[in-house]
Amino acid sequence: MNRARLRALFGPHSLWGALPVGAALTALGLGLTGGGRWLLLLGAAATAGALLLLAAVAEAGNGVASAAPRPGRPTSYAPAHVHGVRVVHAGSGRTLRDSDGRAQGTLFVFDLTVVPAGRAPYRVLVRHPLDVQGLAGQGKDGTPVTAVAAYDPEEPWRTVLPASPPPRERQRARALAAAPVPTASPVTRVGLPAGASLLVLGVLYAGAAVALVRAAG
Amino acid sequence: MDGIRQGVAGGVPRRAGWYVQTLRLTACALLAWLVWQVWHLSTYEAADVVWVCDGTGSCGTDHFASVGPFAGIAAAIGLGIAAARYLHRSAPGAVVALSAWAALAGWQDALADGKVTRADTSAWFLLVPVELPVPTWLAVLRWLTAAALAGACCGAFSSLYRTAAVARFLRGRACAPGTLEGWRSLGRRHGEADLLFADERGVRHRVPVVVARRALTRETVLAVYDPARPGDAARTRAALPRKEARP
Numbered sequence: 001m002n003r004a005r006l007r008a009l010f011g012p013h014s015l016w017g018a019l020p021v022g023a024a025l026t027a028l029g030l031g032l033t034g035g036g037r038w039l040l041l042l043g044a045a046a047t048a049g050a051l052l053l054l055a056a057v058a059e060a061g062n063g064v065a066s067a068a069p070r071p072g073r074p075t076s077y078a079p080a081h082v083h084g085v086r087v088v089h090a091g092s093g094r095t096l097r098d099s100d101g102r103a104q105g106t107l108f109v110f111d112l113t114v115v116p117a118g119r120a121p122y123r124v125l126v127r128h129p130l131d132v133q134g135l136a137g138q139g140k141d142g143t144p145v146t147a148v149a150a151y152d153p154e155e156p157w158r159t160v161l162p163a164s165p166p167p168r169e170r171q172r173a174r175a176l177a178a179a180p181v182p183t184a185s186p187v188t189r190v191g192l193p194a195g196a197s198l199l200v201l202g203v204l205y206a207g208a209a210v211a212l213v214r215a216a217g
Numbered sequence: 218m219d220g221i222r223q224g225v226a227g228g229v230p231r232r233a234g235w236y237v238q239t240l241r242l243t244a245c246a247l248l249a250w251l252v253w254q255v256w257h258l259s260t261y262e263a264a265d266v267v268w269v270c271d272g273t274g275s276c277g278t279d280h281f282a283s284v285g286p287f288a289g290i291a292a293a294i295g296l297g298i299a300a301a302r303y304l305h306r307s308a309p310g311a312v313v314a315l316s317a318w319a320a321l322a323g324w325q326d327a328l329a330d331g332k333v334t335r336a337d338t339s340a341w342f343l344l345v346p347v348e349l350p351v352p353t354w355l356a357v358l359r360w361l362t363a364a365a366l367a368g369a370c371c372g373a374f375s376s377l378y379r380t381a382a383v384a385r386f387l388r389g390r391a392c393a394p395g396t397l398e399g400w401r402s403l404g405r406r407h408g409e410a411d412l413l414f415a416d417e418r419g420v421r422h423r424v425p426v427v428v429a430r431r432a433l434t435r436e437t438v439l440a441v442y443d444p445a446r447p448g449d450a451a452r453t454r455a456a457l458p459r460k461e462a463r464p
Contacts, residue, residue, distance in 0.1 A: 044254075047247055048295070049295075052299055054240055055240035058234075058237045
């Protein structure tokens, strides 16, 4: 884990976002180390709420679908085999029977196997509100469909479908259609789970606060 | 026309990893401890609550035990919501049983410590002040605990059946996402339909199954089948997991 990753993980968003977690853990810590009964019960309730929120954040970040790209990071292009396109409700994830897709609050979900140069192919689901690269209308006669995907080379679970890829990448994608589809396992997110930095920082804040309060008497 | 016909990446609901499960279980444990503490306090110190009435019909107190039941109900609801993904339909019964048992334990501890005697009446401010002798409270809470535990067992059986948990985990059946077609009603609560699914080798099967009516609201169901004999209607069921798989 290099310095840039550490800075990204524990950047200003994490420092501010960990304050509520730290407050809840501080209340619990103060209550456990001799504070009143009120403080202990309140701290337990607040900590339980904070843990449930962190669990929801982590689960959302670890889903099968791809994550958004980090702003300001370079992306690499790679051709991808398209297994299928579904139309789902944006909120519930429920598949719609008719794939008209123009209704509000719907998303397209593209099931891809990305074949990057220099790494193993991986499977990913990409969500997008529009039918990028015209994929939903292709493949009716059983011909293989390919697309151009853009991924973050350091974190390949951040894959998107660019709306207008360069012509050279489109040619590479067309050339890929003749190749057999590799069996690839779904890409997994490596490193800390989403939101883990908030938990770590919250524990540090709470430890410091409890130590300060108890030392001050 | 759909354009490209569909593959089902993510059709089977995935279990969350150990980090998420640890967070959730820790939160549930904290809430369970909280529920126990609050209900225990509300009855253990019910005799200590001194009500100060100002003569106009409204009474107040500054003792925590007076709001114990309200805080207890709020904490119990929170625990029920947090534990619902683990306890499914037995969550309400389990939470009520825990609350009643904690209140019962509080009263028994108060009796043991001499804070109340069996001859006292205690006004337990449970939403409205109810004044009953202590033995009556003990009996009420015992019955309530037993009834809630029975309700939790019924809920557990119902959820285990609906999600086919026994078949999946104990009898080695395999799961695959499936869809239902061709509903034929068999009465008010059940119906027969054809379950379409692809087994692990990619062979598609169409098996008639009986499902509850609420399966009609699902886009996909879980096909639970015997991997050795996937097309056998006697060994195949449609299960409804607690929530739909999301993309």
